[in-house]
Amino acid sequence: MIGISIATKWEYEATLKYFGIKDHERFGYPYGEYFLRTINETELVFYSTGVRKVNGVGGSQYMISKFNLTKVIVAGTCAGIDDNFSNLDIFVPDKAVQYDCTVKEIEPLIKQSFIVDIDLSKYGNDFYTGTIATADKAVVMWKDYLELKENKITIADTEAAAIAYICKKNEVECIIIKGISDFPTDERNSDKFESNIQQINVYLENTPKVMNKIFGEYLKRFI
Numbered sequence: 001m002i003g004i005s006i007a008t009k010w011e012y013e014a015t016l017k018y019f020g021i022k023d024h025e026r027f028g029y030p031y032g033e034y035f036l037r038t039i040n041e042t043e044l045v046f047y048s049t050g051v052r053k054v055n056g057v058g059g060s061q062y063m064i065s066k067f068n069l070t071k072v073i074v075a076g077t078c079a080g081i082d083d084n085f086s087n088l089d090i091f092v093p094d095k096a097v098q099y100d101c102t103v104k105e106i107e108p109l110i111k112q113s114f115i116v117d118i119d120l121s122k123y124g125n126d127f128y129t130g131t132i133a134t135a136d137k138a139v140v141m142w143k144d145y146l147e148l149k150e151n152k153i154t155i156a157d158t159e160a161a162a163i164a165y166i167c168k169k170n171e172v173e174c175i176i177i178k179g180i181s182d183f184p185t186d187e188r189n190s191d192k193f194e195s196n197i198q199q200i201n202v203y204l205e206n207t208p209k210v211m212n213k214i215f216g217e218y219l220k221r222f223i
């Protein structure tokens, strides 16, 4: 069985809609809910975890243990960091890092021992790849965005690298498929609260588009 890990309620609602899931097919568990589907003769469990590292890791560990998963695919949205890319571009990162685990004033931003390299060689190269950086807060402030850019990060989110790390501990393969839902905007010469509301609205508008693109054009190649 392969697990598809989904963080937010908006991402999960788009998933339920995409697969036409009926109420009686939805099951609760301590971190959210899940449903089962068979695609190309492979059994999949799609599960929501809630946001941030603790929920992503807790929910994924629960599902690895309950269903004896052989692979976890982290599917969802992310912030764009590399400005060569645009909203709705989809990535399958070959490296996952965490950037909120060091005293960055005196240590490197990226925690070396938490880096996970992802071997994508068996899946070809017909997709964007790069480095995803995870922390327990969203990339909203311009200074955080610039710091990630300086560290050659491609995209950023709030769960994926932590899930990849615990998959490695369980010797379970982890693939991350993430689409850009939003880019931070420079709030320094404007109202930072208004700028934040605009970014959240862009995230909400793009979430179903990203999820539909992941399920329609990417998922089957990685199961």
Ligand SMILES: Nc1ncnc2c1ncn2[C@@H]1O[C@H](CCC(=O)c2cccc(C(=O)O)c2)[C@@H](O)[C@H]1O
Binding pocket: 007, 008, 051, 052, 076, 077, 078, 079, 137, 138, 139, 140, 156, 157, 158, 159, 160, 181, 182, 184, 196, 199, 200, 203
């Ligand atoms: N900018 C982002 N930075 C990091 N992760 C992002 C971003 N965008 C999307 N994600 C991904 O989607 C989910 C939710 C998105 C989220 O929390 C968010 C999005 C936009 C603004 C704000 C805010 O507080 O103003 C919060 C997370 O689980 C994460 O995995």
